[in-house]
Amino acid sequence: MSNELISALLTALKVSPENEPLRVQVVRELLKAQRFEEAVEQSAPLKIGANKGMVQLSAAYLSLSAGALDAARALYQDAVKLDHTLADPKLESQLNGQVARVVVTGNQVDEAKEEFENDNRQRITFADIGGMDALKEKIRLSILYPLQKPEIYAAYGKKIGGGLLLYGPPGCGKTHLARATAGELGANFYILSLNEVLSMWLGESEKQLANLFATARNNAPSVIFIDEVDALGGKRSDMQSHSTRAIVSQFLVEMDGMVNKNDKVMILGATNMPWNVDSALRRPGRFDKVLFVPPPDRPAREQVLGIHCKGRKLDGTVRLADIASKTEHFSGADLAHVVELATERALSEALQTGNMRDINNNDFQSALKETRASTMEWLRRAKNYVNFANQDGMYDDLDQYLEKARIR
Numbered sequence: 001m002s003n004e005l006i007s008a009l010l011t012a013l014k015v016s017p018e019n020e021p022l023r024v025q026v027v028r029e030l031l032k033a034q035r036f037e038e039a040v041e042q043s044a045p046l047k048i049g050a051n052k053g054m055v056q057l058s059a060a061y062l063s064l065s066a067g068a069l070d071a072a073r074a075l076y077q078d079a080v081k082l083d084h085t086l087a088d089p090k091l092e093s094q095l096n097g098q099v100a101r102v103v104v105t106g107n108q109v110d111e112a113k114e115e116f117e118n119d120n121r122q123r124i125t126f127a128d129i130g131g132m133d134a135l136k137e138k139i140r141l142s143i144l145y146p147l148q149k150p151e152i153y154a155a156y157g158k159k160i161g162g163g164l165l166l167y168g169p170p171g172c173g174k175t176h177l178a179r180a181t182a183g184e185l186g187a188n189f190y191i192l193s194l195n196e197v198l199s200m201w202l203g204e205s206e207k208q209l210a211n212l213f214a215t216a217r218n219n220a221p222s223v224i225f226i227d228e229v230d231a232l233g234g235k236r237s238d239m240q241s242h243s244t245r246a247i248v249s250q251f252l253v254e255m256d257g258m259v260n261k262n263d264k265v266m267i268l269g270a271t272n273m274p275w276n277v278d279s280a281l282r283r284p285g286r287f288d289k290v291l292f293v294p295p296p297d298r299p300a301r302e303q304v305l306g307i308h309c310k311g312r313k314l315d316g317t318v319r320l321a322d323i324a325s326k327t328e329h330f331s332g333a334d335l336a337h338v339v340e341l342a343t344e345r346a347l348s349e350a351l352q353t354g355n356m357r358d359i360n361n362n363d364f365q366s367a368l369k370e371t372r373a374s375t376m377e378w379l380r381r382a383k384n385y386v387n388f389a390n391q392d393g394m395y396d397d398l399d400q401y402l403e404k405a406r407i408r
């Protein structure tokens with residue numbers, strides 16, 4: 001189509017800006033002409049539900065042209081959900097080339113696993129996690145031993161399977177703990193990236209999910225880790241909820257099938273919004289064990305500080321025990337941040353003066369002044385759920401923690 005036609009259409013549109021079919025036509029032509037920015041601009045005023053798909057479609061093209069593939073995929077998917085006739089095989093195949101990269105099929109599982117394990121450039125184990133002794137023991141009992149010593153469980157007639165859901169404030173080590181569980185197990189740890197799965201085409205997510213479970217089953221014993229399980233919650237925007245529900249059902253089918261066949265596959269989940277986790281996911285055989293991952297207590301904080309100070313030169317004035325007692329309610333991530341700030345202070349002085357002194361207590365004290373516990377907001381919010389949504393005792397360990405920490 002020629003640019004003249006587009007000019008003519010644009011002129012007509014100026015005269016009757018409320019003419020939706022005309023506007024849709026203009027946007028289509030702009031897309032064909034690869035004038036994506038203008039397409040986005042002209043589609044913005046579209047009001048009718050189905051027409052709104054043009055807005056997303058234009059944005060998808062624009063994102064793709066800017067190299068933002070993830071965004072482009074999500075936008076395209078939204079567009080097609082709003083209006084099925086917008087399905088565009090050519091665009092789809094361009095985006096699809098990249099979908100193959102998604103975490104959950106065949107060899108790609110291994111790649112994702114490697115990425116996950118190499119995230120901190122080394123495999124971590126329970127030894128890299130400060131404190132949490134009780135939690136580590138529970139994970140051993142419900143995840144590691146069943147897979148490592150199945151004959152003992154069999155001898156006692158105990159079925160293996162089901163899921164363990166970790167929940168707690170941000171930065172307190174849920175993902176870290178899962179990664180360490182992978183390290184302890186050594187192999188067969190599969191990561192399900194919900195955000196990736198959810199951003200796939202209609203119907204595709206379920207297929208990928210089934211694929212992942214099949215792979216885990218074929219390579220049993222294995223663990224499937226699902227971070228941010230709340231993304232499966234029913235409380236998302238309407239646009240997403242339809243496809244999310246399909247995924248939840250698929251997920252339930254897989255999980256239930258697993259328990260019945262006594263497959264040696266364990267499911268480990270993590271979330272910092274347990275109240276958004278679909279309650280169907282918490283029935284027996286599904287995420288039936290729920291564990292609170294609290295902010296580290298004083299001795300644990302000292303250990304976490306020690307772990308993060310490993311390989312850094314501290315002078316004799318630094319007393320980690322003292323820092324630990326001044327950091328109530330700090331998350332593991334907050335503590336790691338304190339160590340970073342203290343290090344940066346010493347480093348910047350060394351850069352200025354050329355004197356490479358060790359990190360000292362002043363560096364830490366100044367770092368402490370700049371850092372605040374990031375868990376309080378979560379804990380206060382959680383208090384409401386304990387008060388008003390703990391009928392099934394799901395939050396009992398959280399409740400005890402809040403009492404002890406005197407959080408109201």
Ligand SMILES: Nc1ncnc2c1ncn2[C@@H]1O[C@H](COP(=O)(O)OP(=O)(O)OP(=O)(O)O)[C@@H](O)[C@H]1O
Nearest residue numbers: 129130170171172173174175176272304332333336
């Ligand atoms: N117990 C711990 N020991 C050592 N480091 C820790 C510990 N807890 C947290 N950290 C540090 O904090 C960082 C963030 O922790 P992590 O990502 O596991 O938190 P999370 O609970 O998954 O948070 P979110 O809910 O935001 O996903 C880790 O990468 C690690 O450096």
Ligand SMILES: [Mg+2]
Nearest residue numbers: 174175227270
């Ligand atoms: Mg996490």
